[in-house]
Amino acid sequence: MHDLKWIRQNPKEFDNGMLRRGLQPQSNEILNLDKSKRDIVSRLQELQQERNETSKEIGKKKSSGINADELVSRVAEIKSIISNLEADQHKISKQIETLLLNLPNILDDSVPLGEEKDNEIIKIKGQPREFSFNVKDHVAIGENLKLLDFDQAAKISGARFNLIFGDLAKLNRALIQFMLDTHTSKNGYTEVIPPLLVKDNALIGTGQLPKFSDDLYKTQDNLWLIPTSEVSLANCFSDTILDKSDLPIRLTAYTPCFRREAGAAGKDTRGIIRQHQFDKVELVSFVEPDQSLIELERMVGCAELILDQLELPYRIMKLSSGDTGFGASLTYDLEVWLPGQDQYREISSCSNCRGFQALRMGARYKPDSGTKGTEFLHTLNGSGLAVGRTLVSILENYQQNDGSILIPDVLQSYMGAEQIVPKR
Numbered sequence: 287m288h289d290l291k292w293i294r295q296n297p298k299e300f301d302n303g304m305l306r307r308g309l310q311p312q313s314n315e316i317l318n319l320d321k322s323k324r325d326i327v328s329r330l331q332e333l334q335q336e337r338n339e340t341s342k343e344i345g346k347k348k349s350s351g352i353n354a355d356e357l358v359s360r361v362a363e364i365k366s367i368i369s370n371l372e373a374d375q376h377k378i379s380k381q382i383e384t385l386l387l388n389l390p391n392i393l394d395d396s397v398p399l400g401e402e403k404d405n406e407i408i409k410i411k412g413q414p415r416e417f418s419f420n421v422k423d424h425v426a427i428g429e430n431l432k433l434l435d436f437d438q439a440a441k442i443s444g445a446r447f448n449l450i451f452g453d454l455a456k457l458n459r460a461l462i463q464f465m466l467d468t469h470t471s472k473n474g475y476t477e478v479i480p481p482l483l484v485k486d487n488a489l490i491g492t493g494q495l496p497k498f499s500d501d502l503y504k505t506q507d508n509l510w511l512i513p514t515s516e517v518s519l520a521n522c523f524s525d526t527i528l529d530k531s532d533l534p535i536r537l538t539a540y541t542p543c544f545r546r547e548a549g550a551a552g553k554d555t556r557g558i559i560r561q562h563q564f565d566k567v568e569l570v571s572f573v574e575p576d577q578s579l580i581e582l583e584r585m586v587g588c589a590e591l592i593l594d595q596l597e598l599p600y601r602i603m604k605l606s607s608g609d610t611g612f613g614a615s616l617t618y619d620l621e622v623w624l625p626g627q628d629q630y631r632e633i634s635s636c637s638n639c640r641g642f643q644a645l646r647m648g649a650r651y652k653p654d655s656g657t658k659g660t661e662f663l664h665t666l667n668g669s670g671l672a673v674g675r676t677l678v679s680i681l682e683n684y685q686q687n688d689g690s691i692l693i694p695d696v697l698q699s700y701m702g703a704e705q706i707v708p709k710r
């Protein structure tokens with residue numbers, strides 16, 4: 287969300303920010319509505335003062351036995367005008383709120399303009415393995431192992447679901463445990479078990495509502511299934527004022543996540559790259575405003591550490607203006623090499639949201655102890671990592687000619703094995 291006071295003071299900068307997002311200037315409409323609302327507020331104050339003064343005059347006249355019918359009529363008239371103006375004020379407030387809630391975050395100055403093809407390569411780490419045999423994708427590998435079943439899952443739940451069995455399920459669990467252990471013991475995050483069902487306000491706070499409701503699942507009792515645990519973690523401090531000494535706060539969680547993938551019809555329909563239900567280990571940080579860019583680099587490094595320890599080739603991309611998410615100011619994607627697809631695919635997205643989410647959530651902090659003033663926190667989020675895509679990357683990068691899968695060294699203690707072999 288955007289600070290209306292800041293827009294009043296910086297209308298050109300705000301419009302330029304929207305232009306970089308591919309949107310038309312917005313400040314005139316917003317500020318015209320804001321002026322109308324402030325004019326109503328001013329008029330309401332005048333009427334309330336007149337009503338109070340008139341009511342006092344009525345009391346004086348009645349106590350003196352003087353007829354006050356004309357003044358009584360005026361008070362009734364004022365009450366009616368006030369009621370109508372308050373209705374207008376509420377209507378305009380909702381119009382302003384709707385406009386602001388549907389406008390994306392302002393991009394960092396370093397974000398390159400363009401679309402996905404204009405994303406900037408920041409770093410490439412590791413060399414893709416050279417295979418002496420024809421590589422398979424994760425679907426063929428998993429089905430050959432008889433540990434991955436899409437057809438039966440479709441009978442149970444429909445498209446974009448899967449069944450994972452045996453050692454592959456164990457590998458999935460090992461990845462979750464390894465990621466959480468790394469982020470808590472080495473990267474300084476506090477593990478959280480958050481709710482999977484949330485209210486409207488939680489999704490409004492992190493920017494999924496109202497704009498992206500079509501991509502979410504809603505229950506019959508008006509709760510939403512989380513599309514990412516970022517929603518639950520970020521809202522740990524909604525409507526909260528923290529002390530400066532509390533910061534930074536770093537939280538991590540493993541959860542299943544649920545998305546309709548309404549905007550991805552026809553994309554990645556084969557395999558487990560893009561599912562309605564998927565596992566993810568999430569990272570969320572709360573920091574002072576002047577620390578958020580530093581924290582973003584740190585968060586990217588935390589996600590990198592997982593890939594480094596798994597010895598998977600990857601690259602880091604700075605997303606362009608057309609590819610940066612609604613709530614983000616600056617985003618780095620980590621993309622892992624998938625030999626079965628012969629391309630890099632996103633496995634983590636780390637974003638600095640600055641004060642965009644905090645303003646929507648009411649998440650503040652006291653810059654100095656003993657002062658009454660507060661400022662909005664800066665929030666950041668990232669995948670640490672997407673578990674299903676990490677599973678895919680291991681299957682494809684560690685596949686052997688005989689159909690077996692080598693287990694990365696760092697996971698062998700979790701698995702109690704060095705490889706997954708096909709059933710004979």
